[in-house]
Amino acid sequence: MKALVLLSSLGVISLLAELFSFKKLLYPIVLLGLIATFIFNIQDWNVANNTFYNMLQFDNYAIAFSSVIILVAFLWFLMAEGFFKEETNMTDHYSLVLFALVGAVILVSYTNMTMLFLGIEILSIPMYILVGSSKNDLSSNEASFKYLIMGAFATGFLLFGIALIYGATGSFDLATIKTGISVQGATPTIFYVGMLMMLVGLSFKVSAVPFHFWAPDVYEGAPTVITAFMATIVKLAAFAAFLRLFDVTFFRVSASWMNIVWVLAALTMLVGNITAVFQTRTKRMLAYSSVAHAGYMLMALLAMNMYSNSAILFYGLAYSIGSIATFTIVSIVAEARGDDGIHAFNGLGKSNPLLAVVMSIALLSLAGIPPTAGFFAKYVIFTSSFLAGNVFLVGAAILASLIGVYYYFRLIIAMYFKEGNSEKINVEMNHKLLLIVVAIAIIALGIFPDFVIRLI
Amino acid sequence: MNSAIQVIPLEWYILLSTVLFTIGVLGVLFRRNAIIIFMSIELMLNAVNLLLVAFSSFLSDSKGQVFVFFIMAVAAAEVAVGLAILMMVYRNTKSSDINVLNKLKW
Numbered sequence: 058m059k060a061l062v063l064l065s066s067l068g069v070i071s072l073l074a075e076l077f078s079f080k081k082l083l084y085p086i087v088l089l090g091l092i093a094t095f096i097f098n099i100q101d102w103n104v105a106n107n108t109f110y111n112m113l114q115f116d117n118y119a120i121a122f123s124s125v126i127i128l129v130a131f132l133w134f135l136m137a138e139g140f141f142k143e144e145t146n147m148t149d150h151y152s153l154v155l156f157a158l159v160g161a162v163i164l165v166s167y168t169n170m171t172m173l174f175l176g177i178e179i180l181s182i183p184m185y186i187l188v189g190s191s192k193n194d195l196s197s198n199e200a201s202f203k204y205l206i207m208g209a210f211a212t213g214f215l216l217f218g219i220a221l222i223y224g225a226t227g228s229f230d231l232a233t234i235k236t237g238i239s240v241q242g243a244t245p246t247i248f249y250v251g252m253l254m255m256l257v258g259l260s261f262k263v264s265a266v267p268f269h270f271w272a273p274d275v276y277e278g279a280p281t282v283i284t285a286f287m288a289t290i291v292k293l294a295a296f297a298a299f300l301r302l303f304d305v306t307f308f309r310v311s312a313s314w315m316n317i318v319w320v321l322a323a324l325t326m327l328v329g330n331i332t333a334v335f336q337t338r339t340k341r342m343l344a345y346s347s348v349a350h351a352g353y354m355l356m357a358l359l360a361m362n363m364y365s366n367s368a369i370l371f372y373g374l375a376y377s378i379g380s381i382a383t384f385t386i387v388s389i390v391a392e393a394r395g396d397d398g399i400h401a402f403n404g405l406g407k408s409n410p411l412l413a414v415v416m417s418i419a420l421l422s423l424a425g426i427p428p429t430a431g432f433f434a435k436y437v438i439f440t441s442s443f444l445a446g447n448v449f450l451v452g453a454a455i456l457a458s459l460i461g462v463y464y465y466f467r468l469i470i471a472m473y474f475k476e477g478n479s480e481k482i483n484v485e486m487n488h489k490l491l492l493i494v495v496a497i498a499i500i501a502l503g504i505f506p507d508f509v510i511r512l513i
Numbered sequence: 514m515n516s517a518i519q520v521i522p523l524e525w526y527i528l529l530s531t532v533l534f535t536i537g538v539l540g541v542l543f544r545r546n547a548i549i550i551f552m553s554i555e556l557m558l559n560a561v562n563l564l565l566v567a568f569s570s571f572l573s574d575s576k577g578q579v580f581v582f583f584i585m586a587v588a589a590a591e592v593a594v595g596l597a598i599l600m601m602v603y604r605n606t607k608s609s610d611i612n613v614l615n616k617l618k619w
Contacts, residue, residue, distance in 0.1 A: 171580055178587045185594050189601060198602045199614040205595050206550060210541055212591075213557035216584060217534055220561050223577055224527075224568040247527070278616075 058115050059097040060123050063090065064159045071151035080147060084138065087151060091131045098124050111230060112169045119166035121370055121513045122297045126161050129289050129377045130154075135491045136385045137282040150190065153183035154286070161294035165301075170219045170229040173298060177215070177262065180294060181208045184287065188279040200278025207261060207271040215258030221251025231306045238309055249313055255302065256314060262295045265355060266324040269348045273332075276344030281391065284340065285384035288347045289377035296354050296369055304361050311361060318359050323450060325352030326457035334464045339387050340397050342464060343380070346423060349461060350376050356450055357438045364441035366513045372438055374509060375422060375430035375502060382419035382495045385488060386412050393482040402468055403477025412484065413472045415492040422499045424465040425458050430502035437510060518570040526567035533560035547599050547609045551592060558588045 067090040074083045101115055108114050134154075141147055160180030167173045185208065189201025223229060225248035226237040238244050257268065264272035276284045307314065329349030336342035350372075357368040389412065390405065391397035406413040422431035435458065443451050471477075502509065533556055540553025562581045569577025599609060606613045 171583060182590055182594055189598050192601055195605050196616045198605055199616055201598050202602055202614060205598055209554045209591055216561040220564040227572045227574060229576055
């Protein structure tokens, strides 16, 4: 709860910076504010189930997810300093990002359909604007337009689903809905229709195949820092919401949605990874890889056992810090070489050893090679899925990961074994620090994963 | 005592809003003009509003109507942002036809 208040006030403070001209100070203020938010947030750990009139609930699940989101947001701010250098719209960018974070925190802690809807919209509407923030770049315009149309379309489905479930159970409260629904047969048909429509709406938001077609376009067209934000924080928050809705609230009728999610997960992993193989531009390749990672997380959601929550939390954290590193390096290289094709990375191992090493660690983590965080994240998810009896799904996931290794290694090979532009790229000091910290974190999480896994 | 809404059976409301919603979905999928796409999205959201009000009246529960207010406010915000994005696109392309938006493809 404190996180919500602090983040909203930070957003308002950033708006006031324009008025009272302390724009120069805003960057340190926001960073300190995020640290304070993180500390105040974890103070509620195990303390109490604060509820806002049964609309939001800050239990350990919500605190763990919101802490990870705030942590990733902090790393993201370190990465995105350049994005906030523009004089004209600087304060707007700060406040839009912070309000999007408010939406993300609502999404991990809602206990009422109203808050689910508001959280998704508070997260999405600032993102529509941020995606279009390079106003004169036509591909950014296009990405922003497509994101808006697809986002609003998905919201329509989600709302229709909420309305039908309201009609069937007479409530928006998750706990009431959970007790209101009984095993298959006794619940009215419109409830199941509503549940399916909510599934479609949320699948759009987490970009699960076949509802993923907007994602690569939007990820490619958006400014790279915003792509990193969408691939990490937005996805994590959407998954936390998905998990709470389906694994907790619709648990009793799981027989009616399990097969659909099974197909979604298998398709998402395979289609995402196979399509990524054919991409020649790194940003688009990473976009498809992020679609594929959604598939693994859906797999953990499907397991519905004691490991699901911590598996998604750990996977989200490992995947997010890996993505922050790769997107930082892609944006540095693309800016210096004027191109984000895979050949732009040729010879990076010689010209910039630091960039190449961190990129390799991050890619190995995304591919799931030990001893990185990504390996244990995949391991936990595969184990939980295996224990739940989804053996074929684990098989499909292993196949998909093998395909994934191919295209991640293509980038590593380009960096180390191909001759290319040997001109050294100038990297700013804070980016260097960020990359070193992230690389250490990836390996540390791979060696000591217990701490995060035991959290919830 | 029945309210005026309850003169018509609930099924008809569900049917009407499903039809409206479907028209909205088809509009988003098949129309090429950005303004008409926005109108179709509004139609989808208003179909939901109609459904919520009908349920709310039949269940004698006010929560559904409060939800409608939230939807209206958010839809207004979304359209404001949407029209701003459309203006931005129009300044760069001088067209509101979405076929000009084809730079990003695999």
